[in-house]
Amino acid sequence: MGPSRVRRIERVTGSQLTAFYLAVAAYLTLVCGIGLYNYRRASTEEGFLAAGRSLGPILGGATLMANQVSAGATIGMVGFHYFSGISYAWTWPLVWVGWVVAALFVAPRIRRIAGLTLPDYFAARFESRMARAIAAVFILTVYAMMLSAQYQAGGLLFGVVGGMPYGTAVLIVAGITTAYTALGGMYSNAYVGMLKAVLLLGSYALAVPYLMTHVGDVREIGQALTAIDPRLTGNWFGWRQLLAISMALGLGLAASPYEISAIYSIQSRRATRLAIGYSFLFQACIGIGVLLFGLSMRVAMPALPAADLATPVLGMSVLPPAIGLLVLLAAVVTFTRTGGAILLTVASAVSHDIYAELLKPSASERARVRAGRLAVLTFSAIPVALAFRKFDMVNFIVIYAGKLLVSFLFVPVVAGLNWKRATRHGAVASMLGGMAACLVWSRLGSPYFLGLDPAEAGVLASALLMWAVSRATAPASPATIEKFFG
């Protein structure tokens, strides 16, 4: 096929590209509109970081779902199912156990302090600036990794769809994410979370039936996949691996800084419990859609050069233009929205926890908000550099970041909220020990050093240190105990 024919093909696909760019431009305009509309409401620190604690159950549910369903799901998990089949889908219900832990043991108590960030909780519960600082620095580190996965997914999508170099695509994705986060804060995140839910559910509701009627029903897809590799329809990941991954992601969610920021943003305890339920509903639909996307694509196009390309190729080359456009736009909204939530958490760690609480406690409200917006702009560069390296498949990066997160955060958060005897020294030891154990196990374990996954080793070390050090040190003041347990 000669250059002239290729030129003709490029001309006709150019109109599809234009439609995609127009859709992205419309989305950006909408996001900017939401951001500008809420700019005044987000002029206080509580408005910028916690949406004025005004979110109801449905908007709150969409926010919680939108935080969790990142590009790791819409691009990375589709690629994961393409590459490994159905078994990874079992992590959805297993991860929900983490949400129940959040609903029972985290949300009701953590709302008592009316904080803005997770390190606020560390400062209030453990009366310790050091605990706040360690939490903030660790969160920055892990979230840089998590954000790089979003940028990597966005770079792959824009690269395939727009035919542009991967590095350029990453920069554009980072620009979009940074701009909209800096403009709107949590108000934007909440409303774009709802938009994300509607777009995801709408596009999946159209795309899944289309794929099933064209590629084949579940039995036919199963036959084709089993012939490729029986593990695709059975257990590519064993139960041991699935439990370890689910524990890392699920328990990590229970103590996840951006989910806790979202919990702070919801109106009441009951609204928070309901919001978690509505987020299950959204997640169930998305989980099944993501699974069927990945499995169908493995049959429709079995030899993709990289599994993470499954969603971009599905949207650009397989589905009809209108449905494909919706799927691609939903993916764009996903990584910009989750990237925004992460950036907002990072901004709060820098401006609120490090700048305002540790470095300059006398800073005015305006200076704090300005520091938050500046942190969004400056911090965005580090994950871009990481995304350029393309360390691994998107979902593997998300899983590893989840393992680190659960290792240093889960025990101090849950034990601190539910065990009166937990002390500041116990919390610091728990965070440091959990992180160190997870890192050491990641180096040693292939796959399970001493029978433990790195996340399990991290949580175990964190729990042991919390218990031992807390028993050996003085308890928190009666006022703090009264505040959290009275």
Next chain:
Amino acid sequence: MTVVTRFTSAFWLVFQAFDADAQSRAADRTAPVSIEVVATDDSQAMVTERFRLVSDAAGLQLQLLQRPCAIVGPVVAFASSLRAPLAGSAGVTLAARADGPWTLLSDSAIVDASGLELRYTVTGRGRSVDIPLVHPREAVPRGDDDREGGVVLRVATPGEPTFPRLVREGVGGTWTGRFVAVPSFVRVEWEPAVRAPAGPCPEVAIDASDGGLTWRLWTLVGIMAVWVPLYLAWARRGSDGSNE
């Protein structure tokens, strides 16, 4: 609103710049894999696939997916190095072996070839026909960036290809698309006004296990369907409480 306009305009200009750049670069290259399908309404489709391989074809495993109402004839391969014209080399019928719904194709003749041409016919029935495409079992190394679709598919038919997405070339009955990998089949549908091929559908009976995918999927759906209402019922029980 000025801020919004400036912001979106800047992004729009950036996008357009990249778009134009990508199109001009794409126009200067030829595809490593090109596939031509000629599907007529007398139930026949002729498929020609040309692979320009970066490395030798040694170890290249080919397969095709059996589709309902589609009978694939013998696949004939013409292999040579890129120095000699492909059409000039001798054709070899590839040995076929069924593996579930897949047909695996192999022949020692294609070893050491850096260029490969495949030709075969597909016979179908009905108003909608799936035309299986022979494709490598694994991604073919192309020495190319993943983002640049290396497969160009062209379908000439009086019907309308509905899967995967193809775009009509001009006003004729030719449809084209560019992909990063070979699709496992093309579906062509005929308008009711066009007489559909008559005769019984030569249904391909596939006796293969689905590996338990069906029951696993429905179990997963069932768990989710039970979990969500149970949780919501529990969550609704408590009072609204204070804003704590």
